[in-house]
Each structure stands twice: as structure tokens, then as C-alpha cells.
Amino acid sequence: MKRNAEATGQMVQLVRVARGLTQTELAKRAGLSQGVLSKFEAGAVDLEDDRLAALAAQLDVPVARLTTSEPTGGVLSACAFHRKRNSLPVSDANRIRANLDLRRMQVETLLPISEVGVTIERTSPSEDDWDNPETIALEVREAMCLGDGPIPDLVSAVEKTGAVVIVADLGAARIDAIGSWPTGHRPVFMLNAKTSADRRRFTLAHELGHAVMHQLPTDDQESEADRFASELLMPSNTIRDELTQLDLPKLVMLKPRWGVSMAALIRKARDVGSISDYDYKQLNIALSTAGYRTNEPVQLHEEFPQLVDHAIRQRLDDGEHFTELAAKALMTPGEFNAIYLRE
Numbered sequence: 001m002k003r004n005a006e007a008t009g010q011m012v013q014l015v016r017v018a019r020g021l022t023q024t025e026l027a028k029r030a031g032l033s034q035g036v037l038s039k040f041e042a043g044a045v046d047l048e049d050d051r052l053a054a055l056a057a058q059l060d061v062p063v064a065r066l067t068t069s070e071p072t073g074g075v076l077s078a079c080a081f082h083r084k085r086n087s088l089p090v091s092d093a094n095r096i097r098a099n100l101d102l103r104r105m106q107v108e109t110l111l112p113i114s115e116v117g118v119t120i121e122r123t124s125p126s127e128d129d130w131d132n133p134e135t136i137a138l139e140v141r142e143a144m145c146l147g148d149g150p151i152p153d154l155v156s157a158v159e160k161t162g163a164v165v166i167v168a169d170l171g172a173a174r175i176d177a178i179g180s181w182p183t184g185h186r187p188v189f190m191l192n193a194k195t196s197a198d199r200r201r202f203t204l205a206h207e208l209g210h211a212v213m214h215q216l217p218t219d220d221q222e223s224e225a226d227r228f229a230s231e232l233l234m235p236s237n238t239i240r241d242e243l244t245q246l247d248l249p250k251l252v253m254l255k256p257r258w259g260v261s262m263a264a265l266i267r268k269a270r271d272v273g274s275i276s277d278y279d280y281k282q283l284n285i286a287l288s289t290a291g292y293r294t295n296e297p298v299q300l301h302e303e304f305p306q307l308v309d310h311a312i313r314q315r316l317d318d319g320e321h322f323t324e325l326a327a328k329a330l331m332t333p334g335e336f337n338a339i340y341l342r343e
């Protein structure tokens, strides 16, 4: 069968990067020269079937994963945003981005986009500030039928829009999340399992903000995504009156109600004018003095994605064998089991 050498080369590169391997490492394991692998990934040469099979074996994927050219279209150029804590080595960023693309391709075989539409729309902030991150967040809340109060389970609310949420060990503590929403696909958000529950909620809201507002990167995108997240989780008109006369005990009480950190509540209180700049500074000092800056009291309950699990369970209940699902997702049964069937 004639395959598209260029697309196959790109897919080998994507999976290799997702596995955290350099060209030299993969070539050595598969018994090729680095030069041949490099030319192959660039689409300059094709490989014999047995060499491709050797690559697939070393990458722990079926050969079909490598030869099925872009089953979902456009995913290789997915735009990705991440909330960096400090600096993230480029290789880590590439590995995580490649994993996001791979996970999207797997999930889309299990959850075709045609089955459920995506109920949120893209809206960019306008130059005149008519559409700003706060108004856009309120529109998204409305599309998500969230009312005007706290969001008890943000992951579930985001999944109801048709987006996919994945909580995974991103292997690099410095990245909180990554997300992408290529046209014609579901938004996919991958959150670092190592972050605290309150941070993870704010991060998911932040990534949702990127997905909705930032089809193209902008200078202000990080602050805009934070403003979106703050308004999505804490609508100003509802929370304003609750944020007066703030002190630490009151913040401890408000934290689980709104599902945000005490630090986020203090910032919100200043932003909506419930406290003065002086109070803002004093509360932050109190937070530091109590040691809450690095370790806040009150752990929020964890939120777990269910969309993909439900789809898989339903197909298993309908009589499909997990090896069939693995084959459809272009995964080895072992990896499918480890990622999607782990309880």
C-alpha cells in the first residue's frame, strides 16, 4: 500500500517527541542511522516496511498509528498555551505539546466530534473593550448554563460543553496545563495532576479563556486569560458583597464555597472594589505571615474528568473488546489499558 511518506514522517516525529526521545536515541533503538531517521521525518525519503515496523515497536504504537496520515486534520499545527511557572525547557514543552496532540487523536476516535457539538464559541476581546475578558467570561457562563453563583464542579461543567479534560502527570512540575482548540475539533485541556485542586480549577478556567479568546497569540493573552478565569469562577456582581470586611477566617470560609484560593479571593476583592489597596496589602501580609502563601489551609475536593471514561465504558458494555477500542485509537492494547482503563 502506498502511504504518504511526508505525513508518516511527521507522525513518527510527533510520537517520538511525545515519548521524549531524541532522533539519535530512537534511531539507535530501532537500528537505523540518525541521518536516515532525520530525512524520513522530514519527508525526504521513505522507509521500507520492516524499518517502519521497527520504529513502531520502539515507539510502542501500532504501525497504523504512523501511517494513518492526520486522521483528524490540522492537529499537528495545534496552537498550545501553557501557564508556565518559571521557565520550561523547550524539550519538555515540545514533549507535552506532542502528547496533547496524540491524546486528542486517541480521544477523537472514541468521541467523534459529530456526536456532540461544542456549545461554546470563540470571541476575541475587542479593541474598544466592549468585549473584554470579563464580559466574554459571563457569556461563556451563560452558554454553560451556570447561573450566577459558584461553580461546584468546573471539570464537569467544561466537559458538558463538549470539551475534553485530561488530568495527567505532565512529568514537568513547572507546567500547570496545556490546551488547544483547532478548528473543527473539540477543545482539549490537559492539566498537571501534581497541582493543588484550587490551582487546577483556576488553571482550567484560564485555559478555557485562551481557547475562547486567543486563536492567535497576543501580547496581553496571559493577563486576559487570568481576568477571564477570575470572572468565570467569581462573577463580580455576585461575589462583590461577600468580599467586604475580609480577614483570614472569612477567607477560609469563602475558599471552599467558591472553589478558589484565598489569594485569588483577595485579588478579586481588590479588583471589584470591595477592599482598598491598603487592605489588599495587609491581607497579603497576613497570608504570608500565616505561611499560607506556599501552603493554604482547606483542601478543595478533587474534580475528575468523566467524559472519555463514560464513552469507553459504554462501548465496552455494548460488547466491544478493549483490544478493538485500542486498535481504533491506534494504540497498543498495553498503552490503551494503562491510559484509559486504569481505575
Ligand SMILES: [Zn+2]
Residues within 6 Å of the ligand: 081, 082, 083, 206, 210, 221, 222, 225
Ligand atoms: Zn496562559
